[in-house]
Amino acid sequence: MLAGLREGGIDAHPVDPQEVDVAQLKAMGFQKVFIALHGRGGEDGTLQGMLELLGLPYTGSGVMASALSMDKLRSKLLWQGAGLPVAPWVALTRAEFEKGLSEEQKARISALGLPLIVKPSREGSSVGMTKVVEENALQGALSLAFQHDDEILIEKWLCGPEFTVAIVGEEILPSIRIQPAGTFYDL
Structure with missing residues (x-):
């Protein structure tokens, strides 16, 4: 990406937010940011909010869209x-899980049938x-998903092709079929 x-x-320069205080970007002379981060902190609205506070324009969705799209629930x-x-x-919370699932929750999960996909509500890609x-x-x-978030989703597994569609401003771009190498797409 940098080479491109x-x-x-x-005039692009790589910055790793784990090594550089993002709050100092403007003081370091940066005028805009091309975000190329994944997961929490990078695509959940956190970085976007900091950049807006700094007055630095950036690529990608804004704070609210980033936060909502990162939260699957x-x-x-x-x-x-x-x-x-x-x-x-x-949907389950950590408190519900630790207390023990009620008969109603067990019945609702069972009614989904198998296979299922269990995932943290707020993680990137296939983490957890x-x-x-x-x-x-x-x-x-369930235990694995709760290692990554306090809220998780249990969904009926859907078979079939997977597509992604980008929206830039008001323009909807053509769909792209995702063909994962494994069970599901893992960036």
Whole structure:
């Protein structure tokens, strides 16, 4: 990416936010930011909010869109509220899990059928995700997901092709089919 920016005539410099205090970017002479980060801190609205406070323009979605798109549960609720189809799902909190699932929760999960996908609500890509094909694997999948977030989703596994669609401003770009090398896409 860096080479491509430079080949395009952009005076680009790599900055790792784990090594450089992002709050100092403007003082260091940076005038804009090309975000090339993944997951928490990079695509969840946190960095975007800091850059807005600094008055530095950046690539990608704004604070609210980044925060909502990183939160799978809230995204799902928004889509559902807009009348879009969503996979059947059950949300669980860490407190519910640690207390022990109620019979109602167990029944709702069982009603989803197998296979299932268990995932943290707020993580990037496939971090903490597990495809569950046997009921006895569910507990381990829940434990793994809760290592990454206090809220998780258990969804019915959907078979079929996966697509991504970018939206730039008001323009919807052509869809791109994702063909994962493994069970699911893992950036």
